[in-house]
Amino acid sequence: MxxxxxxxxxxxxxxxxxxxxxxxxxxxxxxxxxxxxxxxxxxxxxxxxxxxxxxxxxxxxxxxxxxxxxxxxxxxxxxxxxxxxxxxxxxxxxxxxxxxxxxxxxxxxxxxxxxxxxxxxxxxxxxxxxxxxxxxxxxxxxxxxxxxxxxxxxxxxxxxxxxxxxxxxxxxxVPQLNIVVGFTGIKGNTGELVAKVRRFWESNNFAKETVADIGKLTMEGVEALNAGNVERLGELMDRNHQMLSILGVNHPKLQRLVEAARPHSYGAKLTGAGGGGSMIAITDEPERVAKAIQDAGGRPFIAEIGAPGLRRDGD
Missing domain, CATH: 3.30.230.10 (Ribosomal Protein S5; domain 2)
Structure with missing residues (x-):
């Protein structure tokens, strides 16, 4: 085994x-x-x-x-x-x-x-x-x-x-960041969401521009990570979330959790395919953000990042 x-x-x-x-x-x-x-x-x-x-x-x-x-x-x-x-x-x-x-x-x-x-x-x-x-x-x-x-x-x-x-x-x-994850409890279908964006991308130049803008923003995020600029990271996360909303992968409950987290966070956004699923927030007050997410109907947990990858565990 x-x-x-x-x-x-x-x-x-x-x-x-x-x-x-x-x-x-x-x-x-x-x-x-x-x-x-x-x-x-x-x-x-x-x-x-x-x-x-x-x-x-x-x-x-x-x-x-x-x-x-x-x-x-x-x-x-x-x-x-x-x-x-x-x-x-x-x-x-x-x-x-x-x-x-x-x-x-x-x-x-x-x-x-x-x-x-x-x-x-x-x-x-x-x-x-x-x-x-x-x-x-x-x-x-x-x-x-x-x-x-x-x-x-x-x-x-x-x-x-x-x-x-x-x-x-x-x-x-891996930076030193306090990240809180909020799960909506709604299961997003990755294949369907990717296909939805694909249809938008193929039929609309604005969608293509938005995808390219996300790429540019991500490289700005690399610079902010390297500089340890948490305020800039949060600002970019908020912008990334807005762009993903334009692509049509946000969800009302995701948006509710993002808005609940933002008053106590540097930034917050959906993470992954969207359509439900989870959001993340960067904060200096992880317990406070977790409570805000829970009060908004989400399932929060404070994430420990930088975990080891695939491994063989003890048999």
């Missing part, structure tokens, strides 16, 4: 625009997706949490196993601290945990195969969602902080091309 786990993430800047090759910054959080994988001694077919693996209920598992596993039937057990469809990268944490287990079961090691795991995990998300970026899978694989940029910079890890877009994936230093 192999035990693996991968972290969730929050996107500080650049969601949706990153699908079109624009930059994004993501930070790993300490909530993890945990998995035990063992070969089945008896029976045919793969099991996930005691149920027969099907495309309808286990799309990421099925895609990964069919494309990247040459062995026999597997028995997979999962335990997630990351709410599904919350904007915190649960599918990427799932996929990378599974890919890491498959590598270990095949005689390899996660540490030697991180790039391959990240690439195959991204291919899985892309295959299931129809359109995706490597933001979540890169962050889940590497942990800490990740920057996707249009060209090579300091800290380059690898380069990915798919669907007419390309990304240069880098490590970034």
């Amino acid at each position: 192999v035990r693996t786990s991968s972290p969730g993430k929050v996107i500080l800047f650049g969601e949706h625009a990153v699908v079109y090759g624009e930059p994004a910054i993501a930070l790993a959080v300490t909530r993890r997706f945990k998995m035990n994988v063992r070969p089945r001694d008896r029976g045919k077919g793969h099991l996930v949490d005691g149920h027969r693996m099907t495309a309808a209920h286990h799309s990421y598992f099925k895609y990964a196993v069919e494309n990247y596993w040459d062995g026999g039937p597997l028995d997979i057990a999962t335990d997630s601290e990351i709410p599904s469809s919350s904007g915190m990268g649960s599918s990427a944490a799932l996929t990378t945990s599974l890919m890491g287990a498959l590598v270990e079961l095949s005689g390899g090691t996660i540490d030697d195969e991180r790039e391959r795991i990240a690439r195959q995990s991204f291919a899985t998300e892309y295959g299931v969602q129809g359109r995706a970026s490597p933001t979540d899978t890169s962050t889940a694989t590497m942990g800490m902080g990740v920057l996707l940029a249009k060209g090579p910079m300091d800290g380059l890890l690898w380069h990915v091309e798919r669907g007419g877009a390309e990304w240069y994936i880098h490590r970034v230093d």
